[in-house]
Structures are given as C-alpha cells and as structure tokens.
Amino acid sequence: MTAGPDAAARLPLPPVLMYHSISPSAEPDPHLLRVHPDRLGRHLRLLRSLGLRGVSLSELVRAADRGAARGLVGLTFDDGYADFLEHAVPVLRRHGMTGTVYAVAGRLGGANDWDTGPRFDLLDADGLRAVAAAGQEVGSHTMTHARLAGAGAAVLAAEVGGSREVLEDVLQAEVASFCYPYGSFDAAAADAVRAAGYDNACVTGDYLPGDRFTLPRSYVGPRDTRAHVLARLVRHRARLGLAARAADRARADAPAEGAAVLPGAVGGDR
Numbered sequence: 001m002t003a004g005p006d007a008a009a010r011l012p013l014p015p016v017l018m019y020h021s022i023s024p025s026a027e028p029d030p031h032l033l034r035v036h037p038d039r040l041g042r043h044l045r046l047l048r049s050l051g052l053r054g055v056s057l058s059e060l061v062r063a064a065d066r067g068a069a070r071g072l073v074g075l076t077f078d079d080g081y082a083d084f085l086e087h088a089v090p091v092l093r094r095h096g097m098t099g100t101v102y103a104v105a106g107r108l109g110g111a112n113d114w115d116t117g118p119r120f121d122l123l124d125a126d127g128l129r130a131v132a133a134a135g136q137e138v139g140s141h142t143m144t145h146a147r148l149a150g151a152g153a154a155v156l157a158a159e160v161g162g163s164r165e166v167l168e169d170v171l172q173a174e175v176a177s178f179c180y181p182y183g184s185f186d187a188a189a190a191d192a193v194r195a196a197g198y199d200n201a202c203v204t205g206d207y208l209p210g211d212r213f214t215l216p217r218s219y220v221g222p223r224d225t226r227a228h229v230l231a232r233l234v235r236h237r238a239r240l241g242l243a244a245r246a247a248d249r250a251r252a253d254a255p256a257e258g259a260a261v262l263p264g265a266v267g268g269d270r
C-alpha cells in the first residue's frame, strides 16, 4: 500500500472497546470504571460467537495497514489498574485474545489520584513486565493522566515523549500505542504523538473520522450486557459505512484534495 497523504484517512477502522478496571470488587465505583471479570468473559464470548477476535491496538493497526483487519476488534484497558493481571489476563487467555493496557508512566505502583473518590491501585513496573510477558500490550497514557488539548510544547514533550521513554525503560521494548487521557487532544497533541515515535493513538468516543493517531473507541461500563456491546459494534459499522460513503463523495467532488480533517473531541469519559 502506498502511504499517500490520505493513507491514514483510508485506514479501515475496526471497532475498539474501552475498559478500565476489571475486578469482582463491590466497593463504590462512582466513575463507573469497573467491569466484573465474568462480564468481560461474556463480552468476549459474544465476540467469538460473532466470529470476531479481540486484539491489542498495535496488532489491530498493523492488520488494518495490510487490509486484514476484518474480524478483529480492539480491546483496550485504560489507566493500568493492578487488577488487570489477576482478573483480565486469565479471561483474555481463555478466549485466545489480547488487549492493550495504557499505563500512566509517572504513577506506576500508585493510584488513580487524578480522580476524585475511591482509589484503585495501579500496576507497578514488575506488574507491567508481567503484563507484557503474558502476551498483552503495554501502551502509554501520559506521565500524569494529563489533559493534552491546549497543552504547550514542553508539556506535550514531557507527557507524550517522556512517558514513552519511561515505559520503554521499564519494558526494555518498544512502546507503540498511546491513549489520550479524558479523550482530550488537539492537532498539536496528535502531532506530538507522531513525533515521539508512537505508531497509533486512541481517543474517547465513537466518532468519525479518525485516523491512526485519533482512533475512536466505544466505552464499556459496569452494567453493559452483551446486547449493549453488540449495539456498539453495529453502530460502529453503520458509522464506518456512512464515513466511507462521505469520503467517496468528497473524492468525487474534489479528487485533488486528500486531507483528512482532524475531528473535535467528543465524549468525556476517562
């Protein structure tokens, strides 16, 4: 495939599901971050029954580059909660699937102190290495869970590039995937992600258009059933069809114009 100016816009975007904590805990969860592992298992069984396989974001984007993403769904787990190792990895393994955990590089072994309310433990460096050793992907979610829209060059360099350096040092491996906290980004933030050497990045909210540095996602919450997940997959497919038709019309109207328009952020989930 040639990498023309609109190559990113042509990337066929498979659906990406967004989870946070995976835990059987019944402690208060006001921000709706926690999905029970049995529920995650039901969601993954649904994917299998539909002939779909959940994969990490780097695998998903590599497949999309080859035009081979059909049948794949991205699985993402924001913030790097410690429960991922105990409660998500066994479920993913049972179903032969992988996912991407986005760690807050400056808070390893700490807690989600960017949220008001209850604290959930975060994976430490050993935990991240164990996640990687279990065949799952570790991506970056900045140094401090920062909002990046409107951030200046120094903040972007520290949060985006600095977090990649920390995680690569921990893992002794390349970190390819990035996730904007709160889905907060703008053109400068996306440029910083690209410049820092990442391969892909995802936002919050299922909107279009997106490209490999603004991949849309669908939030999955504590009470979402298989029917909810199915509805999100269907909606994604419908919106993808609409976007493809709009792109075809735009190309027919103005064949010399290939620029993709960076979308505004939608949705406010963390």
Ligand SMILES: [Zn+2]
Residues within 6 Å of the ligand: 078, 079, 141, 145, 181, 182, 270
């Ligand atoms: Zn987050």
